[in-house]
Amino acid sequence: MNLVLMGAPGAGKGTQGEIISERFELPEISTGSVLREAIKSGSPLGEQVKSLIAQGKLVPDEIINQVVKDRLSQADCAKGFILDGFPRTLAQAQALDAMGVTIDKVLYINVPDQVILERLGGRRVCEKCGETYHIKHQPSSAGELCEKCGGKLIIRADDKPETIRDRLATYHQSTYPVVEYYRGQGKLLEVDGTGNIEAITERTLRVLEDEE
Numbered sequence: 001m002n003l004v005l006m007g008a009p010g011a012g013k014g015t016q017g018e019i020i021s022e023r024f025e026l027p028e029i030s031t032g033s034v035l036r037e038a039i040k041s042g043s044p045l046g047e048q049v050k051s052l053i054a055q056g057k058l059v060p061d062e063i064i065n066q067v068v069k070d071r072l073s074q075a076d077c078a079k080g081f082i083l084d085g086f087p088r089t090l091a092q093a094q095a096l097d098a099m100g101v102t103i104d105k106v107l108y109i110n111v112p113d114q115v116i117l118e119r120l121g122g123r124r125v126c127e128k129c130g131e132t133y134h135i136k137h138q139p140s141s142a143g144e145l146c147e148k149c150g151g152k153l154i155i156r157a158d159d160k161p162e163t164i165r166d167r168l169a170t171y172h173q174s175t176y177p178v179v180e181y182y183r184g185q186g187k188l189l190e191v192d193g194t195g196n197i198e199a200i201t202e203r204t205l206r207v208l209e210d211e212e
């Protein structure tokens with residue numbers, strides 16, 4: 001199964017993606033994580049995208065398309081994959097088609113803007129391993145530190161209030177049309193992404209297992 005996860009920033013794509021990845025034994029490819037790793041390592045790609053990401057702007061299609069093409073050609077993607085954060089523009093969706101990649105299903109995690117603003121404002125991530133927390137809804141049992149690796153919890157560079165608003169606007173303008181693109185192809189599975197993580201996981205797995 002080749003699956004795409006869609007939804008606004010903070011909709012829960014990363015959280016649900018990790019669970020789906022384990023349940024269906026498919027690699028999860030998060031373009032945001034790939035880019036953040038590149039920034040951390042100081043690679044040429046990282047240098048190229050660093051300031052765009054901090055400003056909450058999209059990385060140019062040509063750059064991200066190449067990143068995804070390289071990743072999907074690796075052996076672990078042969079039996080299927082989960083894409084999180086790509087495609088984010090219609091041009092990226094078309095690039096995927098042009099690569100000859102068939103998308104079977106698109107899981108759209110639907111969350112209203114008000115909920116997104118509250119979630120992103122309270123999001124904290126481990127600076128070392130990238131694990132995600134929320135100060136209210138999913139605090140770390142280790143306080144200011146990551147309960148998995150002991151790393152320091154920080155606010156993502158693009159989770160600042162003014163950047164969050166810009167990212168949401170970009171989502172509505174450039175990414176939501178991709179949801180409609182896949183709806184038109186009859187590939188969209190829609191899940192209510194409000195409520196706690198367990199409830200959303202239950203709905204998500206039910207929808208995906210119905211498809212199996």
Ligand code: AMP
Binds near residue numbers: 009035085087092
């Ligand atoms: P995410 O972790 O998915 O929220 O991605 C973080 C940031 O990485 C985004 O705000 C963009 O700057 C960049 N990014 C990730 N995926 C894409 C993509 N498919 N197209 C363009 N930029 C992307």
